[in-house]
Amino acid sequence: MQRLVLACLFSLLSHFAHSEVDAELRQHLKQAINTSTSFNDRFDAEVWMVDMSSRLKRYIKDKSFRIEFLKHLHHSASKHNLPPEMVLALIQIESAFKPYAISSVGAQGYMQIMPFWRNEIGRPHDNLMYYKTNINYGCAILAHYLKKEKGNWTRALARYNGSLGKTWYPEKVMNAWQKRWFVKNLSKARHQ
Template sequence: MGPASWWRCALLALLLVTPAAHSALSQLPQAPEPELRALLQRTVAESESFQDRFDAEVWLLDMSTRLQRYVPRADDRLTLLRLVHREASKAGLKPDLVLALIHAESRFDRFAISSVGAQGMMQVMPFWKAELGRPQDNLTDNATNLRYGCTILSYYLKKENGDLSRALARYNGSLGKNEYPARVIGIWQDIWYVKP
């Protein structure tokens, strides 16, 4: 029995015991799509993103100033920002959008764990490690978490033909609801957005 099946059975048993467990059942991850699994396998197996040194300095300084209230140490901020820029760029995402998603998901806490078990800054579900045959991956490692999270969001954005609200809802497991996408987009526009 795979991890997703096990969780479904466990929550179904809870559902029979407590009515409150019904809402938890709707939060269960769906079986991953084979195309997304293959994309994650390729991306996770790969291991810089700025084309121009001046652009790098401007972006890093701007974002470091914005990030300071969440990540106090300058070297930690710059390390994180380089990782975000690299992984977002590899996945074809705007780095400032990824910062907004991280802000919404974990407020930049690499050790964050959600009520359904999602881990790290981008709140990646641990079943992905088993799906990819990579049980050794540490989802609290920022580089690993960003690689997984950016790949997943990019996949959903392509699947939804560029519809950011629907892609964010898929990422969050709330397709059909607007609260989560509106929150991420609001944070992006209010705090992290960078004009092209």
């Protein structure tokens, strides 16, 4: 039964890839998947990249940048043992995917990184508006807080936002994750 479900899913993905994804995007996806080091399984990579690219399209219009953004985000999140979809939800809440967002307290970029972090890690000249730098910082910071809070997402997210003791921010991120970014782990489903 599971093989039938997976065959149907793959068939739908193939249909979607051929009918909805244009040739340029398909080429970018193929290149991103072939050069990605954060996916353990090619099937998972293809499904995730196509799925997340379609979800992210409303925020990031440029196809090739969207794929590069997702590839880097997946790599950075995976390196820090974070669910990439949770990082996408956090970015949605923090900056609505606006690369040059600056908060009223000076947090910068996609993941709204406070500039003091550059000095904290001894890299005062890092450009926090550069998406790779911003995502690397954000994932490292979130992973640090998650470890500090022993896996408690509510407390880790509140620390990330500077609102420890309150739940409004973690609830917003978790809600965005569940409504827009959540995806079942296909690798586990395929091997059960």
